[in-house]
Amino acid sequence: MAGCTTQETADATQLTQAERRLTEREVFLMASDILAVSGLANTLKVEETMDVFNAAAYLQDGERWIGFNPLWVLQFKDLPTGERWPLYAVVAHEIGHHLLGHTVVPGGSRPATELEADTYAGFVLHALGADLAQATALWQGFSRKGSDTHPPRALRLSAVEQGWHGSAGRAGLALPGDTGAPQADAASIRQRPGAPVGDLQGAHEVPAETRSPDLDRPDLSARAICAPLPKGGPRGRLCASSASDAQQVARLTDDNRRNAWTEQDPGPGIGTRLVFDFTTRTSPRRLTVVNGDNSDEKSFQRHARLETLTLRGSNGHTRSVVVRDNRREQTWTLAGFEGVNWIEVTVDSVIAGRRYEVLAVSRLRID
Known part of the structure; x- marks a missing residue:
């Protein structure tokens, strides 16, 4: 698997039918919003899996998949706009692995490919209407030192910021939220x-x-x-x-x-x-x-x-x-x-x- 954004695995817990309403279909539509920024149709497959902490990108039977942990996604249910950007960030990061060809190369996660996916995620988050603080919120909680497979936090934040600035002037979509939720600046609407x-x-x-x-x-x-x-x-x-x-x-x-x-x-x-x-x-x-x-x-x-x-x-x-x-x-x-x-x-x-x-x-x- 490529791009599991953290290096943990969640424990399985039974979800109710009502809780599942948030998951597969919504993540698929979220992926559609992200791919629209790049002018691409969504041909990804989406599935729930307890084998990752938040999400991962991988190939299966010749098709591109995003697997996500439904419990991790569930924490964003009914949150206002400014608190749901980390969910978009994770999905954008995993889509970046697919678009950049990382999932066709054996070996799993590597620091260099993680940074490339982070840069793509930063680009997308600006295009979806996130300010820089919202775009980098997910990465603020990552390991300061990194690991053999994932780079240190400072490098990842720098990559996200680079992508965010590279997307200037292309903003378009924003997450649904409350009346007072931050909106994209008029000058940055695509x-x-x-x-x-x-x-x-x-x-x-x-x-x-x-x-x-x-x-x-x-x-x-x-x-x-x-x-x-x-x-x-x-x-x-x-x-x-x-x-x-x-x-x-x-x-x-x-x-x-x-x-x-x-x-x-x-x-x-x-x-x-x-x-x-x-x-x-x-x-x-x-x-x-x-x-x-x-x-x-x-x-x-x-x-x-x-x-x-x-x-x-x-x-x-x-x-x-x-x-x-x-x-x-x-x-x-x-x-x-x-x-x-x-x-x-x-x-x-x-x-x-x-x-x-x-x-x-x-x-x-x-x-």
Whole structure:
């Protein structure tokens, strides 16, 4: 195995089904975010294993794998953005081993290859929106002296910092977190060549020569209900494939997080679509979600809640998002959706409510 970031092995402990919700799928989507920074599709295989302390990269049956310790990953469940960067750091480090060819060379971990993977991880962490302190947090707890297979801490920190500085100007994605979580600086948001830098809170037009060809606008059928987007962000409308009226659709984008939109079709809401239809070509910066019926804890638990979403832009860019099952505001910065006419949000999976099958969402904004 290449790249087990520390040299320990965890003891096996039984995980509940609810705890496993955090693991394989979320780590796979995390790897997709990391590879997107390099313009690569995610073809990695992901599995839980108690044979490593946190994670490792290896080849198996001719395929590239990331093995991770589910107990180590579990500590990051529901933490705010600034405390989850070490998890992204570990996954980025292991992906670096694959991309740099370390896993095809026999012999396992070596100081030189560990430093190369650290540099790649630093590059990725900046591109995902981490500041330098957040990017180096994982390595601060490593051995000061190192070992035969892993270099000393000072060299590893230097490698991460080198990669972080090498990624300047390429930031795009950020982990979901609380309202007060640090955001990427507006000047560092990844854009197409020649695109002007806009306010992080708003949106800007993209020059015609840099725009991608548009896909056909999604067909929501005659039953779709639309509401204008609120002032202060992109101009346009939000259309829902399932809603009782326009006022309810507007609840998704207003400032009152205690009023929820609920889907009206039979079933738990899987396949429900929401389309942000912009008046002019727009480069939105951020997705914001408040999950469930947030009027109180009892209502939150009774209704179905979001689990995973897929975003698709008119320029063909797509991204999957895992939504945490809590009542806090969660945010993701959006890279790759520059110069779009619309963004379609599809509900891929939900968490069942204790009493009602109806899906509820208190906020879902793109601005």
